[in-house]
Amino acid sequence: MSSELAMDKQARIARHLNNLRKLITPRGLFLASDQAVTTGYDKAWIRDNVYEALAFEYTGEWTVVAKAYHTLLDIFDTHIEKINWAATNKPFESWQYIHARYNPQTLEEFWESWGNKQHDAIGAVLFKLAEFELTGHSMLRNNKDRKTVQTLIYYICNVEYWHDADNGMWEEAEEVHASSIGAVLAGLKKWQEVGTMDVDPDAIARGEKALHALLPRESESKFTDLALLSLIYPYDIIDHKMAQTIVDNLTYHLERDKGVLRYKFDQYYNKNPDGYSEEAEWCFGLSWLAIIHQQLGDTDMAHKYLQKATNTVTKDGKVPELYFSNSSKANENTPLGWSESMYVVALHKVTN
Secondary structure, X not given: OOHXXXXXXXXXXXXXXXXXXXXEOOOOOEOOEOOOOOOOOOOEEHHHHHHHHHHHHHOOOHHHHHHHHHHHHHHHHHOHHHHHHHHHOOOOOHHHOOOOEEOOOOOOEOOOOOOOOOHHHHHHHHHHHHHHHHOOOOOOOOHHHHHHHHHHHHHHHHOXXXXXXXXXXXXXXXXXXXXXXXXXXXXXXXXXXXXXXXXOHHHHHHHHHHHHHHOOOOOOOOOOOHHHHHHOOOOOOOOHHHHHHHHHHHHHHHEOOOOEOOOOOOXXXXXXXXXXXXXXXXXXXXXXXXXXXXXXXXXHHHHHHHHHHHOOOOOOOOXXXXXXXXXXXXXXXXXXXXXXXXXXXXXXXXXX
């Protein structure tokens, strides 16, 4: 029996929370992976911080969550002139959009070409901030924070997120992505529910129309994609029938033993020299599926995927970003903060 299986649920949660704590910087942001990695993951991504903070939300460590979100708000405030410009002028170059990665100490953008145009990251922050308002855990400290959120709403509507091609969750070629539309739509609808921000109902209607026209595809080039799971959890923006279709398509085409492919013919850490048919297996996909099956009411399948997720934990108790195709070799981004957090959420949500 592995050391992971020998531990009870609470001990596992504590161990993986500890892995996440080691990624927290002095200002409260999470690194994507260990400070020592050479892959560039010693930086703070907006999206990763949202997903990494989830683990502490479920375990009730609101001080950790608040510090991360306060610093995310500080990032937006640091770059508020740029965001204000893009909220009133249509950006025409990728650098004019809100960037995806920041120095966790100085809060400055990383300027190298990266695929920084990521609408889903802004949608993720808007969604969670609104959810916190509704659940009595407001992250807005003052009027400046409220004004910053309003500016983000104006920004994401002004760029016409419903048909503006972005780099998406995987920071690759610009396309219109269902996962990006859905993230923004979820954020706007949630703020509309809160009722304290000016949210254009036409922007919501356009987003809904665009999302429904694209689903169950992720994009023009991708029939199914791991990013689509975000529409079910955390956003819960689609109905049960569409959620089941997305899960069925994804598991049929992308599920593997050690993880879930991001999409077919993914070249990132592809074991085949020509980048074909030996796609890397992403560990957090298994935890994500466990969470979603629990949400959809299938406890047996939730347990199945939680077990598969547990089998990806390394001998020293870490959840990697990915394993090379059909192997027991993980890549250097171990632990990946996002993977650790999703595993904690799965442990918390999947019933005994």
